[in-house]
Amino acid sequence: MDRRILKTQEALKRAVIGLMAEKNFDDITIQDISDRANVSRGTIYLHYVDKFDLLDKLIEEHINELREICESADEMDYKDANLPWFEYLERNYLFFSTMLASKGAPYFRNRFVEFLIEEFKDEVDTTKGINHGLNEDVVLQFIVTSYVGVVEWWITNGMLLPPHVMAEQVGLLLERNL
Amino acid sequence: MDRRILKTQEALKRAVIGLMAEKNFDDITIQDISDRANVSRGTIYLHYVDKFDLLDKLIEEHINELREICESADEMDYKDANLPWFEYLERNYLFFSTMLASKGAPYFRNRFVEFLIEEFKDEVDTTKGINHGLNEDVVLQFIVTSYVGVVEWWITNGMLLPPHVMAEQVGLLLERNL
DNA sequence: ATACATTTGTTCATTAATGAACAAATGTGC
DNA sequence: GCACATTTGTTCATTAATGAACAAATGTAT
Numbered sequence: 001m002d003r004r005i006l007k008t009q010e011a012l013k014r015a016v017i018g019l020m021a022e023k024n025f026d027d028i029t030i031q032d033i034s035d036r037a038n039v040s041r042g043t044i045y046l047h048y049v050d051k052f053d054l055l056d057k058l059i060e061e062h063i064n065e066l067r068e069i070c071e072s073a074d075e076m077d078y079k080d081a082n083l084p085w086f087e088y089l090e091r092n093y094l095f096f097s098t099m100l101a102s103k104g105a106p107y108f109r110n111r112f113v114e115f116l117i118e119e120f121k122d123e124v125d126t127t128k129g130i131n132h133g134l135n136e137d138v139v140l141q142f143i144v145t146s147y148v149g150v151v152e153w154w155i156t157n158g159m160l161l162p163p164h165v166m167a168e169q170v171g172l173l174l175e176r177n178l
Numbered sequence: 179m180d181r182r183i184l185k186t187q188e189a190l191k192r193a194v195i196g197l198m199a200e201k202n203f204d205d206i207t208i209q210d211i212s213d214r215a216n217v218s219r220g221t222i223y224l225h226y227v228d229k230f231d232l233l234d235k236l237i238e239e240h241i242n243e244l245r246e247i248c249e250s251a252d253e254m255d256y257k258d259a260n261l262p263w264f265e266y267l268e269r270n271y272l273f274f275s276t277m278l279a280s281k282g283a284p285y286f287r288n289r290f291v292e293f294l295i296e297e298f299k300d301e302v303d304t305t306k307g308i309n310h311g312l313n314e315d316v317v318l319q320f321i322v323t324s325y326v327g328v329v330e331w332w333i334t335n336g337m338l339l340p341p342h343v344m345a346e347q348v349g350l351l352l353e354r355n356l
Numbered sequence: 357a358t359a360c361a362t363t364t365g366t367t368c369a370t371t372a373a374t375g376a377a378c379a380a381a382t383g384t385g386c
Numbered sequence: 387g388c389a390c391a392t393t394t395g396t397t398c399a400t401t402a403a404t405g406a407a408c409a410a411a412t413g414t415a416t
Contacts, residue, residue, distance in 0.1 A: 003216055004373060004402050029363065038181055040404050045365065182372050182403060207393060218374050223395065 009047055011037040013058050016051075021098040025055065025107065059108050062095060063115050070119050078178070079171030086163035086170075089155065096155050109148070116144040123178050130177065143177060187225055189215040191236050194229075199276040203233065203285065237286050240273060241293050248297050256356070257349030264341035264348075267333065274333050287326070294322040301356050308355065321355060 015037035019028045030051055034041040048054040069088055073081035089096050099108035120143050126136045147170070154166055161169075193215035197206045208229055212219040226232040247266055251259035267274050277286035298321050304314045325348070332344055339347075 002374065002401070003218070007216065008403075030365090031363070038185065040181070041364090042366080042405070043403055046402075050365085180371070180404065186373075208395090209393070219394090220375070220396080221373055224372075228395085 005047075008037070008039050008043060011039050012044060012047065012054060015039075016054060016058060017095055017098050021101070025051075055107060058095075059099070059111050062092065063111060066115065067119070077171065078174040079168050082167035082171045082174075083164060086154075086166045089151065090159060090163050093155065093159060096151075100152050100155050109152075113144055113148055116147055117141075120144055120147075120178075125178075139177075143174070146173070183225075186215075186217050186221060189217050190222060190225065190232060193217075194232060194236060195273055195276050199279070203229075233285060236273075237277070237289050240270065241289060244293065245297070255349065256352040257346050260345035260349045260352075261342060264332075264344045267329065268337060268341050271333065271337060274329075278330050278333050287330075291322055291326055294325055295319075298322055298325075298356075303356075317355075321352070324351070 012033060015033045016028070019032055019036055028051060030041055030044055033039075033051065033054070034044060044054070048057065065088060066085070069084045070081075073084055117140060120140055124131060124136055124139050124143070126132060126134050126139065131139050150166075150170060150173075154161065190211060193211045194206070197210055197214055206229060208219055208222055211217075211229065211232070212222060222232070226235065243266060244263070247262045248259075251262055295318060298318055302314055302317050302321070303309060304312050304317065309317050328344075328348060328351075332339065
């Protein structure tokens with residue numbers, strides 16, 4: 001891929017993240033993004049149809065990264081599988097902290113929950129084991145919301161615990177419930 | 179000016195500063211700069227004839243900034259005139275610290291001394307006052323080397339004192355000798 | 357509702373960046 | 387010294403970014 005494309009898209013994404021830390025997404029104009037990214041306004045339309053498309057693509061990229069991490073961590077126990085997760089979150093704290101903070105919350109949080117449901121769907125087994133006899137959707141919802149809640153807490157409170165500790169703790173909690 | 183030009187030149191300058199913090203300027207290749215800046219190697223030649231030209235322009239830009247600060251601070255006493263100086267050095271600590279550190283030292287340091295001599299030339303008066311009867315070049319050399327020495331110490335030791343303190347201290351030392 | 361300003365989305369000619377290819381020059385090991 | 391690899395400096399056709407201009411749509415104040 002032409003490095004000019006990567007560079008302008010990078011600049012645009014960083015700009016959106018920065019702006020969303022400052023104000024509501026609805027109050028952000030294409031001009032704001034252009035100014036912040038130092039990319040001509042017209043150029044933005046060469047890459048995205050509008051600011052929602054830009055945000056979507058930005059979110060979707062991270063979701064895809066997370067999905068790949070999940071895939072490559074399959075067959076591990078939850079403790080080990082969680083480590084790359086939390087390391088990824090830490091590496092991209094600028095994105096995740098602004099996305100999980102007040103202003104841009106709904107856009108990303110909803111997508112995040114949707115993604116987690118998708119990922120955990122196959123992990124829940126109500127035919128035997130710990131969750132035998134329970135309602136699948138209830139268990140799924142229970143797991144996913146707790147997961148999001150913990151991640152949200154960790155990110156927005158400055159990631160005080162190191163990733164490996166988070167991975168271990170959350171790993172144990174998952175083992176206990178799946 | 180076309181923002182693409184500014185952006186690639188910015189990237190190239192940042193790359194050179196970064197690389198000079200890591201290795202000797204002679205060991206830096208155009209390819210290194212291209213990789214670090216994420217700018218096509220060919221593009222570098224659209225802006226600079228070679229890496230020395232790039233370094234020269236980088237240095238000269240800062241020298242010019244410093245000259246402008248001097249001009250606008252003329253007619254102040256040394257204490258006030260020094261403040262914008264040290265603030266500028268602080269803002270550009272990445273440049274000045276690597277340039278005054280071991281590896282890239284000669285290139286910038288020599289130019290820096292040359293510039294200071296130029297600036298202080300008109301300040302030294304051996305026909306009357308504190309320096310009456312002294313040799314002009316000796317006094318000039320005395321002032322300039324002490325100035326460079328103090329700046330060098332301040333920068334390379336992590337700028338422990340805030341700029342306004344440095345400005346005050348150096349201001350007093352200059353008053354005493356000019 | 358009306359006037360007015362801002363933002364949007366698109367066009368287009370111009371300019372800059374790209375990367376590949378290449379020969380020449382410059383290291384580097386033996 | 388000689389082979390060999392790396393780096394340099396240049397070319398060129400292709401692609402991306404630019405900013406200006408514009409009409410349309412969307413706010414905003416009165």
